[in-house]
Structure formats: C-alpha cells, structure tokens
Amino acid sequence: MAERHLTIVGAGLAGALLGILLRRRGWRVDLYEKRGDPRVQGYGGGRSINLALAERGRHALRQADADEAVMAHAIMMRGRMVHVGDAPPRLQRYGRDDSEVIWSVHRGDLNIVLLDLAEAAGARLHFDRGLDRVDFDARTARFLDPRDGDAHEVAFEALVGADGAGSALRAAMTRVTPLGEQVDFLDHGYKELEIPPTADGGFRIEPNALHIWPRGHYMCIALPNDERTFTVTLFLPHHADPGTGPAFDQLPDVAAARAFFEREFPSALALIPAFDRDWAANPVGQLATLTLDRWHLDRRAVLLGDAAHAMVPFHGQGMNCAFEDCVALAQHLDAHADLADAFAAFEAERKPNAAAIQHMALENYHEMRDRVDDADYLLQRELELALQTRHPARFVPHYAMVTFMRMPYREALERSEIQRMLLSQATDGIDTLDAVDWAGLDAAIHARLPPLEPESR
Structure with missing residues (x-):
C-alpha cells in the first residue's frame, strides 16, 4: 500500500507532537511553520504564558517517547503559593502528596525539544512558510515566505490545522463552508x-x-x-x-x-x-474562548488544539488538551481507512470534551483571583480531601480529576458539578469539619456519585 501523507499547518507544540506520532505509525509528514526555526534564531517571548504540564500531556508525550526529553526542562509545582497582604506566603497543595503535582515548562524549550524529535523521526520541517490560500478541489496549498514574499505551491492529501487560535487553515476552510466560529473575548x-x-x-x-x-x-x-x-x-x-x-x-x-x-x-x-x-x-495579550460547530472538511482538512478550541489559560489545560487531541487523532487514523471517517470520529470524541474544559478554565479564573484566600473555599477544599480519603472510589477533588487523571473532561465536569453542590450544602453555616453531618453526606455521595471506572482512577 502506498505511504499515506498528511500536511500539518503549524509546527508549534501540537503540530510537532502530531508529526512524531504519525511518523511512528508510518505516515509521511510535512510540517509548515510561518515563523523561522526557533532552534536557529531563538524563541520570541512576550506573549507566551508559561505552560503547566499535567498527566494528560505527559501521557501524550510518553506515546511519542518524548517525556524524558521534555521533563529535563520541567520544574515541579506542588501547589499554589498564595501571597496575601503582609502574611507569609501559604502553600495550597494541588494534590495529596508529591505524586500529584504539575510541571512548569517554557513554551520555547518544549517546542524546540519536540521539533528535534519530529525531525529525528523523519518529519520534514519547512520554516518561514505561512499558509496563504488553499484550493481544496485541486488539493493544493500556497505558502508564502514572510521574508521575501516568495510563494511555494504544494500538493496535499489532507491538511491538519495545528496553527493556533488565529489559524490560517481555519480561515481557508471557512471560505468553503461555514464552521460556526464564535470567539468570546x-x-x-x-x-x-x-x-x-x-x-x-x-x-x-x-x-x-x-x-x-x-x-x-x-x-x-x-x-x-x-x-x-x-x-x-x-x-x-x-x-x-x-x-x-x-x-x-x-x-x-x-x-x-x-x-x-x-x-x-x-x-x-x-x-x-x-x-x-x-x-x-x-x-x-488578549484572552479568548474559541468554539466551532465543525472541526473538519470531509477528508480534506481537520483542525485541532487552539485552532479548533482555544481557551483561557486558567486551568493550565490548553496544551494538555491539544496533546490529547494529537493522540486521539492518531488513534482514529489507525482505526479508519477513510480520512473523512477518521476526522469525523475524532471530532465527535473531542468536541464535547473541549467544550467542558473551556467551561472549567473560565470557572478556574474566578477561583484563582477571588477565592483562594476565602475561608469558605478553604473549608470546602479541606472537606474535598477528607471525602477523597473517605470515598476513594467515588469522590475525587475537581482539580485531581482534571489534572492528575485522564478521565474525559466532560465526565470530570459532570461529577464536579455534583460534588460542588454537595460541598456547598455540607459546609453551609459551619466553620469547621467537626460540624459536618457525615452520615448524611456519606449517603448523598453514594446516591449521587457512581463508582469511578478503574481506568479513570
């Protein structure tokens, strides 16, 4: 059978990781990036919030044998160190111990590591190539060199848009068919x-x-x-x-x-x-949530990561979600011979999960700026951890479900909404856990929260 070929627009984090995953599956891969090669000219700063690498992202990196190289640049973060007034900073742990942490990594360092690995895997990298226009009927794309305006016409079997929130491929797809794009700043x-x-x-x-x-x-x-x-x-x-x-x-x-x-x-x-x-x-910099009704154009093009579902950065999941997209797309390409079927199945799986984490990212902004030094919040956080110990198969703190597990985001949101209601009811009018109605709360948890599936724990 002839070697399959995908053309990836964007050689940032998601594009480079997808290139590695596809090369490991025998695909021929070309990556086109409008910027110059950051390994040669350095990575431009000033608009890149540091990234928080969580279990979802690390799992994707392990699928590409990239975890060890990336972790050499990562710094462990145990929790939030809260600075309020003149009081000494106070650590609020993310999890129970050092097995439940996240990792800070600079976008530039991570991108360079992934580009090196993609190139070593056999992906062909083309820098200073910004997508200008696409003829989807003829299956040709034109890229322009921003340095001199030279045009480069390339043929493609299918295009993958990993070119971020301002995706040029998304704009090209929209000229062919409405994608239902909405941007909420x-x-x-x-x-x-x-x-x-x-x-x-x-x-x-x-x-x-x-x-x-x-x-x-x-x-x-x-x-x-x-x-x-x-x-x-x-x-x-x-x-x-x-x-x-x-x-x-x-x-x-x-x-x-x-x-x-x-x-x-x-x-x-x-x-x-x-x-x-x-x-x-x-x-x-500006912050926005991007949603689309459609992520793909039959078998000719598909979007992932920020190009499909940009989100605000307050849950630290934008990169992790994009990396999950890469793994899911690679798996659907394995499972479906027809690209249209693979792209449709990928969208059906990932779109509701992207919507869920976008919602949770906005919620987390209000928590970070308004609630981390609030007595009611701290009491509910204390109760969360107690209930995790008391009901480990049923009650998992919201942050743990999102950050330390690979439970689908949609399921994490559904369970979190139930748990938030239970926590609020249990702490209403009290100021210590000694006053909690444990028997009533235990009964409510068993009635409202089904046991977690083993693979979700």
Missing part, C-alpha cells in the same frame, strides 16, 4: 514580566510552586523556569469599570504601572529588577 488581558535568578544563580522564591497574588478582580502569578527565572503574568481588565478596580487603560506608561505594582503587588515588584524594561517591551 475575556474582558481581561495579560502582561508578562520576569523574576531573574539570584546573584549566585538560584531561585529568588520557592521554585516548586505556582505563586499567586490574588486581588479579587485581578491577579499576578509566577511560574518557575529551569534557568532559575520565574515568568510573572499580570491578569488585569483591559478597561476600567466602576467597582472592579484598576485596568490596563489606566496604566498608560511605565511610571503608572510601577506605581500600581508598588501599591498592589509590592512583594512581587521587589523581585523584578527589570520591571521598567519588561513592562515597556512586552505587549498586553
């Missing part, structure tokens, strides 16, 4: 800064945590990097609104931004010696 944007190493090359603050400075309607976070830096990200409304505090449009220059940090984040500012430079150099 968050009213908050983000700005990146950096905490450098100490003079002797160490971390300035606890490295094995995601640091968070919650302030109600806005917040700062800091994630560690393997070069002993932290990527700091300020999340703030774009526009001022009475009653919600400051906004980016109230910080017209570096002086105003510095004054804002001196007032709201003094402990963070003290860690950022190049604050003025970073603020001036790094743009304000």
